[in-house]
Amino acid sequence: MFTKLSKNVLYVFAIIILVALVFSFYSKSLPEQKDISLNKFMQMTKENSFDKITIRENILMAEVDDVKYEAKNGLNVSFYELLEYYEIDSEDILNIDVEYAESVDWMSILSIGGMILLPLLVLFFLFNTIGKSLKGNSKAFTFADSKIRKYLPNKNKITFKDVAGLQEEKEELIEIVSFLKSPEKFTNLGAKIPKGVLLMGRPGTGKTLLARAVAGEAGVPFFHISGSEFVEMFVGVGASRVRSAFAEAKRSAPAILFIDEIDAIGRSRGTGLGGGQDEREQTLNQILVEMDGFDKNTNLIIIAATNRPDVLDSALLRPGRFDRRIVLHTPDIKEREAILKIHARKVKTVKDIDYVKIAGRTPGFSGADLESVINEGALLAAKNNKKLVSETDFLESIEKVLLGPEKRSKVFSEKEKNIKAYHEAGHAIVASALKDTDPVRKISILSRGMAGGYTLQVPVEDKHFKSKTEFLNELIVLFGGYAAETIILGEPSTGSSNDLEKASEMAREFITVYGMSDLGPISFHEEENVFLGKNISSRKTYSEEFSYSVDKLIVQMTTEALEKAKDVLQNNRELLEKIANKLLEQEVIEQEEFDLILKENPVK
Numbered sequence: 001m002f003t004k005l006s007k008n009v010l011y012v013f014a015i016i017i018l019v020a021l022v023f024s025f026y027s028k029s030l031p032e033q034k035d036i037s038l039n040k041f042m043q044m045t046k047e048n049s050f051d052k053i054t055i056r057e058n059i060l061m062a063e064v065d066d067v068k069y070e071a072k073n074g075l076n077v078s079f080y081e082l083l084e085y086y087e088i089d090s091e092d093i094l095n096i097d098v099e100y101a102e103s104v105d106w107m108s109i110l111s112i113g114g115m116i117l118l119p120l121l122v123l124f125f126l127f128n129t130i131g132k133s134l135k136g137n138s139k140a141f142t143f144a145d146s147k148i149r150k151y152l153p154n155k156n157k158i159t160f161k162d163v164a165g166l167q168e169e170k171e172e173l174i175e176i177v178s179f180l181k182s183p184e185k186f187t188n189l190g191a192k193i194p195k196g197v198l199l200m201g202r203p204g205t206g207k208t209l210l211a212r213a214v215a216g217e218a219g220v221p222f223f224h225i226s227g228s229e230f231v232e233m234f235v236g237v238g239a240s241r242v243r244s245a246f247a248e249a250k251r252s253a254p255a256i257l258f259i260d261e262i263d264a265i266g267r268s269r270g271t272g273l274g275g276g277q278d279e280r281e282q283t284l285n286q287i288l289v290e291m292d293g294f295d296k297n298t299n300l301i302i303i304a305a306t307n308r309p310d311v312l313d314s315a316l317l318r319p320g321r322f323d324r325r326i327v328l329h330t331p332d333i334k335e336r337e338a339i340l341k342i343h344a345r346k347v348k349t350v351k352d353i354d355y356v357k358i359a360g361r362t363p364g365f366s367g368a369d370l371e372s373v374i375n376e377g378a379l380l381a382a383k384n385n386k387k388l389v390s391e392t393d394f395l396e397s398i399e400k401v402l403l404g405p406e407k408r409s410k411v412f413s414e415k416e417k418n419i420k421a422y423h424e425a426g427h428a429i430v431a432s433a434l435k436d437t438d439p440v441r442k443i444s445i446l447s448r449g450m451a452g453g454y455t456l457q458v459p460v461e462d463k464h465f466k467s468k469t470e471f472l473n474e475l476i477v478l479f480g481g482y483a484a485e486t487i488i489l490g491e492p493s494t495g496s497s498n499d500l501e502k503a504s505e506m507a508r509e510f511i512t513v514y515g516m517s518d519l520g521p522i523s524f525h526e527e528e529n530v531f532l533g534k535n536i537s538s539r540k541t542y543s544e545e546f547s548y549s550v551d552k553l554i555v556q557m558t559t560e561a562l563e564k565a566k567d568v569l570q571n572n573r574e575l576l577e578k579i580a581n582k583l584l585e586q587e588v589i590e591q592e593e594f595d596l597i598l599k600e601n602p603v604k
């Protein structure tokens with residue numbers, strides 16, 4: 001897209017330069033023009049300097065030696081009165097030809113017309129080349145007006161083959177492909193073809209990819225607009241963009257119009273929060289109007305994507321609109337392996353790479369995360385001047401994707417390092433001491449992303465549920481750092497703030513979402529993002545008393561968890577010292593080494 005546009009800009013420059021050249025050439029061949037005073041002009045007339053004088057209304061013109069003299073007759077009298085006034089005897093200037101010209105100056109009209117026409121010509125040319133690039137090229141192109149990007153079906157199109165896993169999702173979409181390919185098959189039977197499909201899933205799970213694959217499979221053009229692009233400063237812009245996007249897509253039907261991040265506009269209306277409300281409402285209304293407006297014979301399918309289906313306006317979900325809904329799940333280990341392999345094809349790797357192992361270490365990763373693992377691995381290999389990317393490069397890049405890049409440059413004092421070492425050792429030991437916790441893969445006191453240090457625990461297999469015990473044990477592990485600092489250093493540091501935040505949140509969920517506490521098997525599931533609007537105006541679902549008990553219970557739960565973590569570490573002080581010292585020495589302990597230490601010094 002960028003190269004295409006800059007090419008057009010080049011064209012414009014070329015034209016401007018060309019025009020400038022022509023102009024300067026032309027103007028050189030024109031006589032030089034000199035505006036002089038009436039006095040001077042009459043003086044020259046008197047001296048018989050001119051052969052010919054042209055008079056247009058009150059302008060006097062004469063040409064001598066390729067210089068055109070012009071003077072304005074401000075006296076508003078006839079030329080002969082002027083001669084009198086300047087005491088010129090008309091007998092003396094008999095050989096000067098005096099001519100009265102028409103009052104319209106075609107030359108100047110031409111030049112003014114040229115000035116107006118020229119930019120228009122340039123614009124015309126610009127749009128022409130853009131139009132051509134649009135027809136002849138499959139690359140994305142942004143219309144200035146609708147911000148719609150169009151992808152034509154072409155050779156290197158994306159199909160279902162490029163989407164790993166997501167089997168059920170694909171199966172649901174195959175139907176859409178056949179609607180686009182042969183609608184008669186359905187309409188002949190009187191079946192209504194669905195208009196809208198809503199893809200829901202976390203960011204990076206492949207919503208955009210899948211939508212494009214549907215277009216690729218059906219061989220139809222794919223129009224892409226994004227909800228966030230509609231949210232503009234000016235009211236009405238969004239709605240007009242929607243209109244032109246739909247018009248554009250309808251013209252090319254059969255086609256797919258993809259509205260990405262539809263939650264940016266399709267949020268529940270009427271909460272009075274968030275600003276830009278009018279604009280969003282108008283845009284949303286326009287989408288609804290457009291979706292209801294085109295008849296079922298227009299073979300246009302709208303696919304929308306969102307990662308916040310909970311905030312969508314219910315009007316969007318009504319029958320005849322986005323009534324097909326497909327949830328894209330986070331890939332399991334088999335699918336992760338397949339996704340890794342698809343993206344690894346693009347980089348040069350050594351032969352024997354165990355993708356199952358990499359997949360095993362990346363539970364919870366989305367397709368986009370896995371793609372970055374491959375890319376980061378390749379970058380790492382290149383940085384180390386390797387010819388081929390190896391398995392260790394990929395394994396190492398997992399943490400980078402998970403936590404952000406390692407920050408070796410950030411300087412910590414010895415004292416801070418000491419705190420970090422005991423803190424992380426505390427987490428690791430508590431995690432190994434308790435049953436039903438995920439194994440420790442790595443302990444590090446190097447900062448990464450936002451974390452000052454980290455203890456990486458990765459489940460052995462994909463988990464979808466947690467038992468009550470697992471939940472509580474996780475809570476205790478969270479306090480491992482805080483407990484270690486208190487025991488060894490006498491007091492906690494601010495480094496535990498993130499752990500505490502997570503722990504409090506977990507305790508609250510334990511009570512109000514999963515109903516696992518003594519307050520009863522009850523759920524008051526609230527939306528986390530109150531600022532998005534929906535929740536604030538909804539009615540309060542529990543009493544002051546209950547709310548008070550919840551708060552009290554949270555404090556009780558976290559305090560108990562801290563005590564348990566302290567108990568574990570009191571019983572394993574030697575081990576705590578040992579691991580902390582090892583961390584201070586080498587900064588990082590990998591799983592193998594950690595397991596070895598535990599074998600020699602079993603946790604109590």
Ligand code: ADP
Pocket residue numbers: 162163164165166201202203204205206207208209210305339342366367368369371
């Ligand atoms: P979303 O739109 O859901 O945020 P995208 O479709 O933009 O996610 O996915 C981002 C990238 O992640 C894709 O370009 C693709 O390279 C990769 N990806 C995601 N899911 C898959 C998958 N199932 N198979 C292959 N690649 C995937």
Ligand code: MG
Pocket residue numbers: 204207208209260305
């Ligand atoms: Mg996307």
Ligand code: ZN
Pocket residue numbers: 423427481482495496499
């Ligand atoms: Zn911690």
